[in-house]
Amino acid sequence: xxxxxxxxxxxxxxxxxxxxxxxxxxxxxxxxxxxxxxxxxxxxxxxxxxxxxxxxxxxxxxxxxxxxxxxxxxxxxxxxxxxxxxxxxxxxxxxxxxxxxxxxxxxxxxxxxxxxxxxxxxxxxxxxxxxxxxxxxxxxxxxxxxxxxxxxxxxxxxxxxxxxxxxxxxxxxxxxxxxxxxxxxxxx
Amino acid sequence: xxxxxxxxxxxxxxxxxxxxxxxxxxxxxxxxxxxxxxxxxxxxxxxxxxxxxxxxxxxxxxxxxxxxxxxxxxxxxxxxxxxxxxxxxxxxxxxxxxxxxxxxxxxxxxxxxxxxxxxxxxxxxxxxxxxxxxxxxxxxxxxxxxxxxxxxxxxxxxxxxxxxxxxxxxxxxxxxxxxxxxxxxxxxxxxxxxxxxxxxxxxxxxxxxxxxxxxxxxxxxxxxxxxxxxxxxxxxxxxxxxxxxxxxxxxxxxxxxxxxxxxxxxxxxxxxxxxxxxxxxxxxxxxxxxxxxxxxxxxxxxxxxxxxxxxxxxxxxxxxxxxxxxxxxxxxxxxxxxxxxxxxxxxxxxxxxxxxx
Numbered sequence: 001x002x003x004x005x006x007x008x009x010x011x012x013x014x015x016x017x018x019x020x021x022x023x024x025x026x027x028x029x030x031x032x033x034x035x036x037x038x039x040x041x042x043x044x045x046x047x048x049x050x051x052x053x054x055x056x057x058x059x060x061x062x063x064x065x066x067x068x069x070x071x072x073x074x075x076x077x078x079x080x081x082x083x084x085x086x087x088x089x090x091x092x093x094x095x096x097x098x099x100x101x102x103x104x105x106x107x108x109x110x111x112x113x114x115x116x117x118x119x120x121x122x123x124x125x126x127x128x129x130x131x132x133x134x135x136x137x138x139x140x141x142x143x144x145x146x147x148x149x150x151x152x153x154x155x156x157x158x159x160x161x162x163x164x165x166x167x168x169x170x171x172x173x174x175x176x177x178x179x180x181x182x183x184x185x186x187x188x
Numbered sequence: 189x190x191x192x193x194x195x196x197x198x199x200x201x202x203x204x205x206x207x208x209x210x211x212x213x214x215x216x217x218x219x220x221x222x223x224x225x226x227x228x229x230x231x232x233x234x235x236x237x238x239x240x241x242x243x244x245x246x247x248x249x250x251x252x253x254x255x256x257x258x259x260x261x262x263x264x265x266x267x268x269x270x271x272x273x274x275x276x277x278x279x280x281x282x283x284x285x286x287x288x289x290x291x292x293x294x295x296x297x298x299x300x301x302x303x304x305x306x307x308x309x310x311x312x313x314x315x316x317x318x319x320x321x322x323x324x325x326x327x328x329x330x331x332x333x334x335x336x337x338x339x340x341x342x343x344x345x346x347x348x349x350x351x352x353x354x355x356x357x358x359x360x361x362x363x364x365x366x367x368x369x370x371x372x373x374x375x376x377x378x379x380x381x382x383x384x385x386x387x388x389x390x391x392x393x394x395x396x397x398x399x400x401x402x403x404x405x406x407x408x409x410x411x412x413x414x415x416x417x418x419x420x421x422x423x424x425x426x427x428x429x430x431x432x433x434x435x436x437x438x439x440x441x442x443x444x445x446x447x448x449x450x451x452x453x454x455x456x457x458x459x460x461x462x463x464x465x466x467x468x469x470x471x472x473x474x475x476x477x478x479x480x481x482x483x484x485x486x487x488x489x490x491x492x493x494x495x496x497x498x499x500x501x502x503x504x505x506x507x508x509x510x511x512x513x514x515x516x517x518x519x520x521x522x523x524x525x526x527x528x529x530x531x532x533x534x535x536x537x538x539x540x541x542x543x544x545x
Contacts, residue, residue, distance in 0.1 A: 021250060028255035054248045054255075061247065123238025124245070135242075142236045143243025145204075168193050174235055 009075040016064045019144045019154070028057050031079045038080070039087055052090065056083040065145040126178045134170035141167055195225075199232040321357075356470060391475040391498060471504055484530045485513075487522060495528060505543050512543055519543050 007015060007026060015023030031053060039049035056079050063069040071078075127135060133155065140151045152163035198215065201207050207215055219226050472491045475498055483496030492513070494502075503514040504522065511522040512534060519540050520531040534540060 142239040
């Protein structure tokens with residue numbers, strides 16, 4: 001990132017939409033100081049500020065990928081307000097002795113489907129056993145929401161069909177390895 | 189439970205909200221009635237959610253690693269380190285300022301002084317010779333003693349001395365030219381060693397010629413003792429032809445036991461010996477002023493450097509092979525001293541009398 005041209009808000013959103021992770025890092029850095037000061041002045045630590053800002057950046061990322069993000073104000077204002085809300089929620093949950101990590105699950109599920117943390121942990125373990133290429137193609141498709149032709153370009157596949165076939169193969173591999181280790185009752 | 193490629197595509201399209209109309213209705217009806225289909229969909233949902241969570245974690249880790257913002261002095265520099273670096277910087281800045289604004293100007297000043305002193309040291313040999321010859325002519329008129337000495341001097345001897353002096357002056361002139369070349373060839377670099385040279389200020393630099401009267405007191409006494417012992421007055425063996433004249437004046441075999449006779453003989457002998465041993469020798473006197481007002485001299489060959497004595501009334505005399513310098517009628521011993529030595533006053537009244545009278 002250092003030494004590269006600094007992007008404005010519109011350029012940042014466009015870059016994030018294309019899956020440019022460096023653009024997200026710039027967004028994080030641009031808002032780091034203001035969020036750090038806010039959290040430090042509101043019973044938080046530097047780690048809390050970083051954590052909250054990371055979550056806010058991921059919200060921006062997900063909303064951009066889903067096409068839900070419409071820039072009506074400065075991007076920094078949006079990031080700050082999201083971060084602020086996340087921090088206040090965390091503070092509320094801390095005061096009620098609730099586990100902090102639970103609050104993210106609702107956001108992450110498109111269909112308001114919530115999964116047990118343990119089940120998700122098992123899945124993540126299985127993903128780690130996959131090859132790097134498989135992890136990338138599945139992440140681009142399910143997390144970044146990219147279409148198969150874009151993924152084919154990024155991962156240097158001949159065309160979208162080749163990428164799609166590879167995605168099926170990887171997903172099948174994940175499914176089989178998961179089913180080999182866990183029973184139906186373990187996750188349903 | 190296992191599902192095929194078509195199932196995966198269908199589930200993905202449903203999750204991405206790409207199903208609509210009859211396709212969406214059929215899918216949702218099947219979810220209700222077909223348990224296997226429902227289980228497969230739930231597994232697919234779980235895996236997709238797991239992939240999303242994993243992607244999110246990866247992204248968070250990426251932001252944590254690459255998005256780290258380090259402000260100057262926040263982590264790398266502790267407060268003590270910053271203080272230490274400031275102190276070190278100030279020390280170096282101070283040293284730089286000292287060298288730049290104090291030592292270098294001083295060196296420049298010293299170099300300038302050196303150049304100035306070198307310029308002052310330049311001689312004009314022709315003028316020097318003229319001045320020195322002029323002084324030679326004027327000198328006898330300046331003091332009564334010089335007049336007396338000049339009067340006592342045989343004309344031939346005096347003329348010879350003048351010729352010798354002219355030769356000596358020519359030699360000296362050549363020597364000065366050589367010295368001048370050496371001085372000009374010396375690089376004008378400033379250094380601390382130059383400080384001592386340039387700090388001593390030369391007041392005058394004139395070659396003065398003195399007539400030195402050799403009064404061999406010891407020889408005189410010896411001869412007087414011998415005269416007492418042998419009853420015969422003898423002059424020193426190294427005297428010149430005038431010894432004969434002295435011999436004639438002092439009666440042989442004459443016993444001189446009374447003091448008046450001895451004094452008369454002594455005075456006579458002194459006068460004769462003095463007349464016989466008048467030798468003119470040239471000495472170069474340099475008058476210097478030291479920055480610490482040091483008073484002393486240095487003698488190298490026929491060149492005398494006087495520090496702190498600015499008088500023009502200076503005479504050099506020799507007695508019993510010892511040299512004396514008389515400054516304003518004060519007699520000092522003059523011994524070989526190449527470096528600076530203090531002038532030692534002569535306290536022997538007899539010697540003082542002989543030299544001053």
